[in-house]
Amino acid sequence: MPFTTEQLAYAGNAAINYFLKNDPIDQININRPLLKLLMKDKKPYAGGLQYVVEQLRYSNDSNFQSYFGDTQVNYNRKRTLQQAKYTWGAFHDGFGLNEDELAQNGIIMTDDKSSTPSDAEKVQLTNLLQENSETLKLGFQENFDYMLHRDGSQAATDIPGLDALVSTTPTVSLVVGGLDQSIYTWWQNTAITGISTATAGNLSQQMEVAWRDCSRYGNTSPDTILCGEEFLDAYRTDAKSTINRTIFVKESMKGGVTMDTSVGDGTKTGLYFKNKEIEWDPVMSVLDALDAPAIPWSKRCYFLTTKFLKLRPIQGHWMISRTPPRVYDRYVHYWALTAKAALTTGKRNAQAVLSIA
Numbered sequence: 001m002p003f004t005t006e007q008l009a010y011a012g013n014a015a016i017n018y019f020l021k022n023d024p025i026d027q028i029n030i031n032r033p034l035l036k037l038l039m040k041d042k043k044p045y046a047g048g049l050q051y052v053v054e055q056l057r058y059s060n061d062s063n064f065q066s067y068f069g070d071t072q073v074n075y076n077r078k079r080t081l082q083q084a085k086y087t088w089g090a091f092h093d094g095f096g097l098n099e100d101e102l103a104q105n106g107i108i109m110t111d112d113k114s115s116t117p118s119d120a121e122k123v124q125l126t127n128l129l130q131e132n133s134e135t136l137k138l139g140f141q142e143n144f145d146y147m148l149h150r151d152g153s154q155a156a157t158d159i160p161g162l163d164a165l166v167s168t169t170p171t172v173s174l175v176v177g178g179l180d181q182s183i184y185t186w187w188q189n190t191a192i193t194g195i196s197t198a199t200a201g202n203l204s205q206q207m208e209v210a211w212r213d214c215s216r217y218g219n220t221s222p223d224t225i226l227c228g229e230e231f232l233d234a235y236r237t238d239a240k241s242t243i244n245r246t247i248f249v250k251e252s253m254k255g256g257v258t259m260d261t262s263v264g265d266g267t268k269t270g271l272y273f274k275n276k277e278i279e280w281d282p283v284m285s286v287l288d289a290l291d292a293p294a295i296p297w298s299k300r301c302y303f304l305t306t307k308f309l310k311l312r313p314i315q316g317h318w319m320i321s322r323t324p325p326r327v328y329d330r331y332v333h334y335w336a337l338t339a340k341a342a343l344t345t346g347k348r349n350a351q352a353v354l355s356i357a
Contacts (some may be wrong), residue, residue, distance in 0.1 A: 033226060033267050033279045034162065035145040038311040045055050045312040051085035053311045054177065054346035084177030086342040088314055089159040093140040094322070094336030095132050140337050148343060149287055159342055165309070166302060166351040168193055190214060192351035193295055197356050203238040210352040211274055214303050217349050221304050225276050228284035228298035234356050235269060235278065301354045308347035314340040
């Protein structure tokens with residue numbers, strides 16, 4: 001017996017939810033370290049009109065005075081807060097199957113509400129929906145990750161990502177979170193670009209400068225270092241030229257020893273700066289091919305203080321499985337994923353970006 005529209009919609013929704021639950025988007029695909037980082041520490045937002053708001057302390061507005069005896073002292077009304085307002089965005093990915101495609105896969109549709117599909121039809125539908133549901137999740141993840149890297153200028157409905165919040169040009173007149181970064185100097189991240197690697201030690205020295213800048217305010221230091229492959233190779237060369245390194249020796253399965261001249265696993269590089277492992281972000285090279293930016297992503301390195309960098313999904317609107325009804329004039333059945341979120345920072349001066357020449 002064939003499937004009804006309701007049975008098909010339920011099966012598709014169940015398949016999507018299975019992949020979201022059992023292969024969660026915030027755990028898979030180690031080759032997307034930025035997405036994995038932001039998903040792991042995402043902080044839901046209750047929603048409110050157009051913006052996700054971060055409260056910023058930009059001054060102590062002190063009225064400190066020295067005095068003696070009956071010297072008159074003054075009092076003031078403190079003005080210490082500003083707000084950064086980030087527009088949240090809505091995101092969609094979906095797929096459709098028309099009844100001819102279903103028929104070609106041995107799946108017949110009917111309007112008979114009492115119909116019960118055969119076991120063979122259930123197997124065919126499961127196989128078809130498995131591939132579509134898994135690639136729906138992976139496709140959503142892929143393109144959402146691109147957007148979280150970019151500056152948000154690619155489409156009017158995109159949200160600003162890392163390239164805007166940790167800008168390579170933090171002193172130019174540009175509004176980030178509702179504040180002009182050229183006016184509010186405390187609202188500027190550190191950017192050191194065009195670093196020459198011709199002299200051994202120069203790259204490490206510039207990284208030291210950027211690290212101090214990030215650590216200067218707020219009694220905290222970056223906890224994550226992400227970089228592109230060209231920067232990674234340059235740092236490895238610089239480290240070998242300037243640092244006494246340890247050679248790792250491990251026992252082999254045959255009882256001997258193996259000399260390993262390179263360490264790390266996957267995107268974990270085994271290279272450290274300030275005791276933080278530098279992680280390679282392969283998405284950066286993909287973005288170079290897609291966007292050809294003035295400063296290539298593969299030459300960049302980001303010092304991120306994730307305490308002040310958050311993915312903010314809107315409560316009740318995160319990774320929702322959708323089954324829109326079939327429209328009256330098309331025999332197509334639809335499934336989708338939707339989400340609403342913003343990427344925010346409450347402390348830009350705790351973040352840095354570097355790039356080699």
